[in-house]
C-alpha cells in the first residue's frame with residue numbers, strides 16, 4: 001500500500017510493496033511531480049517587509065530604494081506592495097524596477113504625522129526568461145508587431161522585440177523600456 005508525502009501528496013512505496021513493481025512506483029512519483037510543476041509555479045520569489053521609513057508628515061511623500069537578495073532574480077520581477085502604518089497611507093512603486101531592486105514610494109494624504117511606516121512586498125519571477133512568465137494567445141482585435149530600438153548605447157538596440165497592440169488603442173505607439181526613447185522601427 002503506497003504512502004504519500006503530507007504536503008504535495010507525492011506517492012512512495014511502503015514496506016510491503018514488491019520491489020519488482022519499482023518501475024510503477026517511480027513512474028507514479030514522476031507523474032505526480034510533473035503534474036505539480038505543470039501549474040507553473042514561480043521560479044524565483046522574494047517576500048518580506050521593507051526597511052522602515054522615517055515618520056512622514058501630512059501631505060508629503062517619501063521614497064526609498066530597496067535592494068533584492070543578491071542573485072535572486074534574473075529578470076525584473078512582478079512586484080506588489082502594501083503600505084503598513086498607524087494611519088491612512090498610500091504606497092506605490094517608483095519607475096526603474098529591475099532584477100536587483102526597486103524604489104518604494106509612500107504618501108501621507110492625511111493632516112497628521114504617520115510614524116514608522118513601512119511596506120510589505122512580494123516580488124515574483126515566473127520563468128527564467130520573463131518576469132510575468134508565459135505569454136497568452138492573441139485576443140480578437142490584437143496583432144503582434146516587432147519593435148526595434150536604434151538608440152546608440154541602448155541594451156535593446158538592434159534587437160527586434162515582439163509586442164502586442166490592440167485596434168481599440170488606435171495607431172500603434174511604441175517606446176523602449178530600456179532607454180525610454182520612442183521606437184520608430186515597428187513592423188507587422
Ligand SMILES: [Zn+2]
Nearest residue numbers: 149154176179
Ligand atoms: Zn532603447
